[in-house]
Amino acid sequence: MTLPRWPIVGRRPELEVFEWALGSGDRAGLVIYGRAGVGKTRLADECAGQAAASGHPAERVAGSRTTALLPLGAVAGLLPDGPVRLGPDGQVNAVALFEQTRQALHERHRGRRLVTVADDMAQLDAASLALLGYLAAQRAIFLIATVRTGEPVPDLLIDLWRDGRLERIDLHDLSRAHVDTLLHLALGGPIEAGAGQELWEASRGNPLYLHELVLGALESGALVDRSGVWHLEDHLPASSRLLDLVEQRIGGLSAEARSAVELLALCQPVELGYLETVAPAGVLESLERAGLVTITVDDGQVRLAHPLHARVVRAGMPKLRARAVLLAQAERLAAGGSTLGRVELRIAVWRLDAGAQPDPAALVGGAQLARAAHDFRTVRRLMEAVPGEQLDAVGALLLGEALYELGAFDDSERVLAQGQALPASERIALQLAVTRAKNAQWGLCQPEKALAINAAARAVVTSAPLAEELVADEASVLTFSGRPDRALTVLGRITGADQRTRVVRAIAGAVALAAAGRTADAVALARAGHADHVALGDEPAIAHPAMHVVNQVFALTEAGRIAEAEQVARSGAEIVAAQRVPIAQIWFAVNLGRVAILQGRVATARRFYAEAVGLAQSSRFAGSRRVALSGLALAHAMLGEADAAAQALAERATVPWFGFLGPEQRLADAWAASAARRPAEAAAVFRSAAADAAATGYRLTESWLLHDLMRTSGEDVSARLRELAEECDSPLVSARARHAAAARARDAVELAGAAGDFEALGAMLLAAEAAGSAAAASSGAGDRRAATASLRRSSALAAACEGAATPGLFHLATVNTAAAAPLSGREREVVLLASTGMASKDIAERLYLSVRTVNNHLQHAYAKLGVTSRAGLAQALGSAI
């Protein structure tokens, strides 16, 4: 893809200086100083472009190796067309030529000053410089010159400046905020936090580098748009143009300086003390002065100033030379006998970079250290360098886990299966089995295989705490493949209290308990699990500690503690975004989407689910992506965006089935059918998904599905919801049951009460719908005052729902459109059902009326609403919401 014109950002004050200088009359020009790539040419062109847009003539001259050989070569475009007048001795008279040029320009542009950009002024030949100086001084042109920091400033500029006729701009790299704005405008939308950070770190605010990095990443497919958010799915590539640019910047160094730069590029940071012993005096100072290296005073470490420079120097070094430097440095550190862990990792990486015969023990040691830092790319690199026949069970575990984390699920399965065949302690055998099962469950989306791996491990792992951990892990597979009921049964078999087992039990148990309606226990278990996990530390073959926080959010939501859930999720999401833990990032976004759906903030829900879809796609977790796509379709459908919902469902159809939250995923299918005005299909999906939820231990989900069945079709679900309310401890279920019972009884007071319950929970859309039903019931009972009050309340609540277009809000439209000729209670009932696409026959059945009576009511309502058909009815209601 190509970018639209790269915007200019953070340069408005400089453009104002130009504007002022051009308008002031006594300024002859402007000089822009700055380092390579800082945007001097871009700014100069923008100045000329703005001048041209206001009717100024503008011209660009630039020096090059060719034009420098030819006097006036660079400024040929300014010279008059006709023959050059010769002096009396037959030679070119410079003064006459300059004056002839001035007059010609004056005539050509009718007295307006020609805005002339002289890019890279130091490259111009002397004659061109002299002509530009003359024309600027005579006010025939307004000169915009760019000069690179460190290059000689032409005398003519110095003269003009001394006379106070030249404005000077010192251009610096962009700030972090400006880089952010530039990316936002150039890419046309938001960027995922980690990707923005990586582009900032690689460019350090140099606009040219940033431009090349973004273009390169777009071309290589590393930077991709996932549902409106830009993600970086691979390393930033170094394009050849970028390499050229950097090479220009660091070219021309002395041999000593070059060798210091090379050492830094390969091994940075390097201690200042050591560097001073290998680089001649003055070299470091000159590099620092040129802005090529930075020295941190605190720890005495030296680094290259720009991260790109290191990459380019490394790429340009002869292999043998790089190898010699790396091995020498590895020897130096190894000889130093340092016991610092980081050092061991660096030695391993350098030896590997040098192409030296790797010492497997050092590679594994280095990989362990990289694992501790969650640097799975390095783990993979080091462990893949270990020859296959030397890979032991511990090595297979390290490599297999890294492959899983990097989304290479098939490779992970192969490596872990091989590792299980090697001799190992029981502890390692357990971790191999658990990691392989996790890969099968979350990566390959094959829960049956995960359970089989778990069962097979029972034969090898038999001692007490480890065997119990295996049991807890079986429960974890069951919970996250959609069987919370079976998970709870399995967890009941655990009697011991080993710390690792407690942590795994909490992961599996919190979500299963919440699903089953024991939400208070679920919240408590998630909190205890997190505390245990923090005490245990970051161990291999166990979920990331942040997953307990995700579970806590899920449990709080199911407990109806919606505001609290949102708060915990927001702070959790921030932390894992900074640490880049993709699986936790995805699930925080999904949970924020769930929270927003319950709050009735449907547009917000759409945004969070879309974000989760993008994150899941980047990290290749297909099952998580499936859940996120379901949520996205649900949010679209509730906004009345039937086509977008169908599109999300079509994308979901390409992803394998994933049982976790299975019945909840089907909310999307039902709501999409409802939005597409296929009410019978919607009702059928709600019913069958509710039956599945009941059969698998998802009580909270069952209550959600049944309640939504009532919301979209009016079907009576009060009996089952009352049972569920008794079985669950969540006020969310109680409120749903109260709503259903009140709707069945057409009890206005109770409906208003249910609205109050929902409002207290923060569920504004449900509250608005219940208040609307209360209004209809009051109106049916002839209590107009109560009806008006409930309507007003419903309308106020609906205002918080971000454009939700659910059937339960259609009453607001009928009220608005029918203000002149209000519908009767019966007419409104019939219209609301008809607007969902229900046939007259079904409406008649539902309301115990004859089909003819239904049609009569419809005809009257059509007349009052000023429409002539059902389609018109739907439109009148839909557009007024």
Place this chain on the structure above:
Amino acid sequence: MTPEQITLVQSSFERLGADLPAMTALFYQELFRRDPSLRPLFTTDMAEQRVKFAQKLTEIVRTMPRLGELLSYTRALGARHVGYGVRAADYQTVGDSLIAALAGVLGEEFNAPTREAWVLAFNIVAETMLEGAAAARPIGS
């Protein structure tokens, strides 16, 4: 900006709720305290001015997730400000005053990530308003 930052801007603005007029009033106080020379630029009734400002800010926050819509709004808004002689430096003062006013009204809820999100959002708005202004202003002699 990240999607989270856009959400933060919107949710913190929503939390202002009924305090939006108070925030607007505080904004002008901060603005004139920082730069009294801006006072004469506002010749209209200040009460009316505050309402207008609140409306524009609401519209900007609402369209934040849809860049195309936001840009057509801010560029036009910038162009309309040309006549007042507003400069890039003034935008900086406006941004600082807005952040201070939000912090004053939201209190502890205006935490560091929220502040950062607002700074970035304002930066996008200021850059594109200035772009709109530059396109609308004839320059030079």
